[in-house]
Amino acid sequence: MASILLLTVLPLVLLLLTCVPAQRDGDSDDGDILLDAKSRLGDPAGKLSDWNRLSNPCNWTGITCHTANHSILSIDLTNYGISGRFPTEFCRVSSLETLKLGWNYINGTVSSSDLAPCHRLRKLDLSSNSLVGTLPEFEPEFMFLIELDLSQNNFSGPIPPSFGRLPVLRVLNLYSNLISGTIPGFIAGLTELTELRLALNQFDRGPIPLGIGNLTNLEYIWLAYTNLTGVIPASVGNLLRLKHLDLSNNAIDGPIPESIGRLRSVEQIELYANRISGDLPESLGNLTSLRQFDASENALTGELPETFAGLHLEFIGLNDNFFRGEIPAVMAMNPNLVDLKIFNNSFSGEIPQYLGRYSDLEEIDVSKNLFSGGIPPDLCMRGSLQRLVAFRNRFTGEIPASLGDCDSLYYVRIQENELSGVVPDRFWGLSKMYHLELSNNGFQGPMSSSISTASNLTKLLISGNNFSGEIPPEICQLKELTMLDAGMNRFSGSIPACIGRLSKLEQIDLQGNILSGQIPVGSWKDLTELNLSMNDLSGEIPSQFGELPVLTYLDLSSNHLTGEIPAELANLNLNIFNLSGNDLTGPIPMAFASPVYLPSLAGNPNLCSSSGTTDLVLFPKCPLVTAKGKIHSRAALYTFVVLIVGLVLLAGLFWFRRARSTRTGKFKRGPSWKSTSFQRVGFDEAEIHDCLTDENLIGSGGSGRVYRVMLKTGQTVAVKRLWTCPRGPEPEREFQAEVETLGRVRHGNIVKLLFCCSAEGFKVLVYEYMANGSLREALHGDKANPPLDWDRRVGIAVGAAQGLAYLHHDCVPAIVHRDVKPSNILLDSEFRAHVGDFGLARVLPKEAGDCVTTHVAGSCGYIAPEYAYTLKINEKSDVYSFGVVLLELVTGRKAIDPLFGENKDIVKWVREEVAGKELDLKLVIDPRLQQMSACEYEEMVRVLRVGILCTSYLPINRPSMRLVVDLLRGHRDVSFFLPDGQKQY
Structure with a gap:
């Protein structure tokens, strides 16, 4: 009986034992598989060093095991710096559910056969690598895949149909590739999707799939830069769980569907840079969760609906549209409104006067509209307002007194309006203010002495008003002031002598006032422009002006100045020089004895042409005087004869050289010769041509010598002679781009184009000379010994940023440089940065944010990743390049350096060095800058973070150049703007 029982029970026990999972302690077979995969991967940082046979695989870096049976569930090697082909060996781990290899240097292709063993996976992430070829097909066995991320690679071709047969897929990320074809309709069959990100691809022009409304579980849609056309389908209103909708930068037209009002969960809608037309639908008022709405750069019309205006908005961007009408008053009652940006539109009417009363407004930008009425008095009622930008409107009335209590305010631009009255005393002295621009209004009254407390002020621009009274001496306490423009007002009295102590001044413009007394003198080593014209100034011209190292603009005309012209002024490299309309006497210095200076000296009847000078025909010759004060006629006659003989000899020499040049073909002026002066210059093309010799050659590059x-005249200039045929059409294109760009811009951080001339086989551009060459030479070349100190590096960064910000934000239309790099950032004698070489520059179209090019232009290591495959450029392309420059300034390394390793540039190297750890500059800092103060270290961290932010892979994450200037100056916290994935930086 017992034997029978044993025979009956034993098989059941054995069967149960086979059903119990074995206790595996990091299965040795799986460990062998992982080690086999590791042997085929590059691991330069040694992060997989603990993968060895001496330890349990469950304890290895990046490995997660099941808590009960210790089987391997996950391999996560994200951002480990590994390289090589796709490791198919990992798919042989039978228990594997998650494989994440994103942000590495995996290259080559991924085929269907490579992935076939991975059919048990639930999550697959190969994002941000260097994979190429077509997207892999997924076999029907992939029944469990819920997350698929192949973004930020170089996959090409259409999306395979098998992607539409993944039954439980929730996340599909394919953005930033080279995918073509149209967005397929079978995407609408993935009904479990919660995230769909296909942005930044080269899709063919096509519509949004009509069936998109079937994806009722969607929470996130990102289809920017996907060549979408047609209208937004009404079915989008079925996406009741949607929180983020981004269809920006496409060619979508037609109206916004009324059905959009059913998206009750949506927090962010971005429709900017399309061709959307019609009115905003009233149903937008139903979107009670909406925090961000951006419909800028479209063709929308009509007024903002009142129902929409009362929403809980955090950001509104409606810039560059054709909106007309008033902003509804309900908008002003929004309790969550933080940033209001509606610039570059045709809005009219008044801004609600209680805007800001119920919300923590930080920034309001309504510039370039047709607004009228007064500036709302409650903009800063909650004490948060930082930036007020309202220029080029029709605002009237006074600056509200309440803004004088706005201690958070640091940036104000309300120029070119019809504002009037007296500026409140406290407003002049806001302690955080660093940019105050009130020009071209009707303000009156004095400049308050309270301006002394505006200790951070760098730019005070108040020209074109009716300000009166004396300039208070308290202005001399503004130690950070770089620009003082108070011209065309009614200021009287003397210019405070203490203004000479403001050593950072770069521009002083006090023209068109009633100022009297003598001209003050200062040690202005950075001063480039001094304009005191049209006043009642008296006394002599200070000879110390000749010692100002970078002064290029000097206008003292229409005053009552006396005495002689100081000979020391000949030391200056002046582009603008005007002493006309004064009471100057004595001989004209030889440096100015040229017809080109006649207008600059006119209106001084007591000036005379010095001995031997015959070019200044409007002025009498200075007489030769004996010791007794009588004219020595015999000496005068002798001098006259000598002059005549000298002129004859000079004329003969000139004729001989010209004839010789013509015979040899060296120089010949003819009807095809074209010359243009952009500044007042004392030379012509003949003089320039004769100086283009090998002994004067200082550089040679891709565009010329x-x-x-x-x-x-004693002036030193830089001359670029462009290559001509047979090098193709590029020199002509670059020549025209340089001339058209630099011929119309003027900024202290943009190199000045003085003169250009062209003829068959000869094109030259003449610039102001930069004594310290380029940043490339100063940072990486022979001039880098001794190395640039940190103060100079950060000064160069701020200067170059200001120049680019001017191109992007102040030029109309905006200009994109397209070739920002250290060799195109030039340094003058004081190491001030000047952005140069505009041969690749492009003007952005007025009606669209991008310019489409036919080929990639720029320099390796500085080209924004999206530009390389979309051929679309905008300001963010320059921002990326400038970010690379910032990383070079901190690290001292070039953008491309063999020390980084294979397939790495400075961006990837820096990110790898600081990823996943608290930022330690010792990992990346230029070893030549090891000795630094705590303040310099903090500033270095800030600049590095700005560089990382500027080189964000996605353009949407990069700041504007205007914001970059603020971040570099420390006026805003860079960590606030870093995406979540970069917060550790």
């Missing part, structure tokens, strides 16, 4: 030329 650069010469250092010392002119007869």
Whole structure:
């Protein structure tokens, strides 16, 4: 009986034992598989060093095991710096559910056969690698895949149909690839999707799939830069769980569907840079969760619906549209409104006067509209307002007194309106203010002495008003002031002598006032422009002006100045020089004895042409005087004869050289010769041509040769002679781009184009000379010994950023440089940065944010990733390139350096070095800058973070250049703007 029982029970026990999972302690077979995969991968940082046979695989870096049976569930090697082909060996781990290899250097292709063993996976992430080829097909066995991320690679071709047969897929990320074809309709069959990100691809022009409304579980849609056309389908209103909708930067037209009002969960809608037309639907008022709405750069019309205006908005961007009508008053009652940006529109009417009373407004930008009425008095009632930008409108009335209590305010631009009255005392002295621009209004009254407390002020621009009274001496306490423009007002009295102590001044413009007394003198080593014209100034011209190292603009005309012209002014490299309309006497210095200076000296009847000078025909010759004060006629006659003989000899020499040049073909002026002066210059094309010799050659590059030329006037200039045929059409294109761009811009951080000339086989551009060459030479070349100190590096960064910000934000239309790099950032004698070389620059179309090019232009290591495959450029392309420059300034390394390893540039190297750890500059800092103060270290961290932010892979995450200037100056916290994935930086 017992034997029978045993025979009956034993098989059941054995069967049960086979059903119990074995206790595996990191299965040795799986460990062998992982080690086999590791042997085929590059691991330069040694992060997989603990993968060895001496330890349990469950304890290895990046490995997660089941808590009960210790089987391997997950391999996560995200951002480990590994390289090589796709490791198919990992798919042989039978228990594997998650494989994450994103942000590495995996290359080659991924085929269907490579992935076939991975059919048990639930999550697959291969994002941000260097994979190429077509997207892999997924076999029917992939029944469990819920997350698929192949974004930020170089996959090409259409999306395979098998992607539409993944039954439980929730996340599909394919953005930032080279995918073509149209967005397929079978996407609408993935009904479990919660995230769909296909942005930044080269899809063919096509519509949004009509069936998109079937994806009722969607929470996130990102289809920017996907060549979408047609209208937004009404079925989008079925996406009741949607929180983020981004269809920006496409060619979508037609109206916004009324059904959009059913998206009760949506928090962010981005429709900017399309061709959407019609009115905003009233149903937008139903979107009670909406925090961000951006419909800028479209063709929308009509007024903002009142129902929409009362929403809980955090950000509104409606810029660059054709909106007309008033902003509804309900908008002003929004309790969550933080940033209001509606610039570059045709809005009219008044801004609600209680805007800001119920919300923590931080920034309001309504510039370039047709607004009228007064500035709302409650903009800063909650004490949060930082930026007020309202220029080029029709605002009237006074600056509200309440803004004088706005201690958070640091940036104000309300120029070119019809504002009037007296500026409140406290407003002048806001302690955080660093940019105050009130120009071209009707303000009156004095400049308050309370301005002394505006200790951070760098730019005070108040020209074109009716300000009166004396300039208070308290202005001398603004130690950070770089620009003082108070011209065309009614200021009287003397210019405070203490203004000479403001050593950071770069521009002083006090023209068109009633100022009297003598001209003050300062040690203005950065001063480039001094304009005191049209006043009642008296006394002599200070000879110390000749010692100002970078002064290029000097206008003292229409005053009552006396005495002689100081000979020391000949030391200056002046582009603008005007002493006309004064009471100057004595001989004209030889440096100005040229017809080109006649207008600059006119209106001084007591000036005379010095001995030997015959070019200044409007002025009498200075007489030769004996010791007794009588004219020595015999000496005068002798001098006259000598002059005549000298002129004859000079004329003969000139004729001989010209004839010789013509015979040899060296120089010949003819009817095809075209010359243009952009500044007042004392030379012509003949003088320039004769100086283009090998001994004057200082550089040669892809666009031509650069010469250092010392002119007869004593001025030193830089001359670039462009390559001509047979090198193709590019020199002509670059020549025109340079001339058209630099011929119309003027900024202290943009290199000045003085002169250009062209003829068959000869094209030259003449610039102001930069004594310290380029940033590339100063940072990486022979001039880098001794190395640039940190103060100079950060000064160069701020200067170059200001120049680019001017191109992007102040030029109309905006200009994109397209070739920002250290060799195109030039340094003058004081190491001030000047952005140069505009041969690749492009003007952005007025009606669209991008310019489409036919080929990639720029320099390796500085080209924004999206530009390389979309051929679309905008300001964010320059921002990326500038971010690379910032990383070079901190690290001292070039953008491309063999020390980084294979397939790495400075961006990837820096990110790898600081990823996943608290930022330690010792990992990346230029070893030549090891000795630094705590303050310098903090500033270095800030600049590095700004560089990382500027080089964000996605353009949407990069700041504007205007914001970059603020971040570099420390006026805003860079960590606030870093995406979540970069917060550790």
